[in-house]
Amino acid sequence: MYRTHTCGEIRASHAGQTVTLAGWVNRRRDHGGVAFFDLRDRSGVVQITINPDLPKEILDAVANVRFEWVLQIEGFVQKRPAGNENPNMATGEIEIIAKHITILNPAKTLPFMVSSDADLPDENMRLKYRYLDLRRERLTNNMVLRHKVVKFMRDYLDKQGFIEIETPIMFKATPEGARDYLVPSRLFPGQFYALPQSPQQLKQLLMVSGMDKYFQIARCFRDEDLRGDRQPEFTQLDLEMSFVHRDDVLDLVEGLFTEMIPAVAPHKKLYSSPWPKFSYKEVLERFGSDKPDLRFGMELVDVTDILAKSEFKVFQSALEAGGAIKCIVAPKSAEMSRKELDALTEVAKSFGAKGMPYLAVTAEGAKGSAAKFFKEEELTALKEKSGAGVGDLIVFASDARAIVNKTLGGLRLWFRDKLDLADKTMMAFAWVVDFPFFAFNEETQAWESEHHPFTMPKMADLPKFDSNPAEVYSEAYDMVCNGYETASGSIRIHRRDIQMKMFQMLGLSEEDIQAKFGHMLEAFEYGAPPHGGMAPGIDRLVMLLADEPNIREVIAFPKNQNGRDVMADAPSGVEPKQLKELKIKFE
């Protein structure tokens, strides 16, 4: 037997027992002839005391032991003398007095320390040696948390009557708006499988099969430009249900998360229960984003009516062009320096604004770039409507309504970070519903599906499909949390005629429709039930629960920010023989 116990489980109640442990040397200290090793395994760390009265061959063997050697230790559990306890360690009340030590494997000096997060090396270095980086307590805890999250999901859904079904990884293109990863076929040269961007088609086909309630911890593959915090492959809790309306799906998922958070992350609190539900239009107007962070206020205030007759040119021209004037109030920011305000103006411009008028509310009156243009009654009405008081900064945007919302939404988050306005212990879940069905792509001058092409439009909007696509709304919904989109889903099209119409709207030819989606259309002719579902992202959720800054910290072996696996060096070239078999030639 390698061990009788794990390192992290030994407590004062074990005092007097002889135990055998195995693990890595986390730290070593030598004190007046006595050596102290902190021995670590996944469960935690325990102090081993090596007294000088041990046989010489053991003492000689341990003399060379360094960080990260792998040892087996048999020892006697002893309560630490009063005053020597370490309250910061779960095992801090006891120590193990070593009787016998076996060196299971020595270790070279590691490229970086793993026993502490001080001096974290550069991320590529951490990823190159990811198997060592994962030894860190923080990363180990992240893996354990991720396991608990997934286990909770499985157990909860099982109790609700769902079954877990695996769907193929080698399949046909399933569009979610990204490029596909392709797998060349040796048996059918010149033909390719596509890795699924999601199991969307397959889960819908499972509904046609009568599976009723399906879920899967599903890997999704999307070949996207690696903007921001994205991975080429990521994991979703993919689920689908038959005979449901929108709120049946939302209630199920809300119930799952509401029970899960206290169970897996008791230090987190929920913003509200039930969760707020906003229309897409409302979130844009109030928060300037379709994934609002509700952990703080600073909502956008529409002041178009108050400033309708403003003498300020910038406002006038925006209104003449049919735009709007809105503002946000940044608390205690009236004293921001000129330099900071200039920097902030650049931030505003990055969201499309032409400038960033502001007013600092001071005891001596309003100050700022545009102060002289404001009439007394405008100022009074402005303060009353926006709630701004002495010491606050009012920041304006005036332009087309969409630009105004985007700009102030962006600035709102800038202030959140600068002023530390968001409660880090809060998980502010909310629903966003009633999305537009189509999005117009200015580049291609074509309509695209806002969610994906399998989403059901609002039935009442069907007649507007051809005449006014911009006014068609969909049965899609997003779950958002702390400024992130944490899930999206929809009630699906289950009628062939509507699905066909959708593909045609997207500009697909009859042949393309048949070649790409013929199997779906055919399936809809054999009694497809009404159905819907969604897919919460697991990486981002665990990231939020673990208070990590990016999803790479909660994925065991992530790609780096350029989409490379720097540990195994992938992607990489392959043998000419393999290419020949696949009949692939490079020019």
Ligand code: ASP
């Ligand atoms: N397949 C969708 C996605 O990956 C989610 C869903 O509609 O269920 O975003």
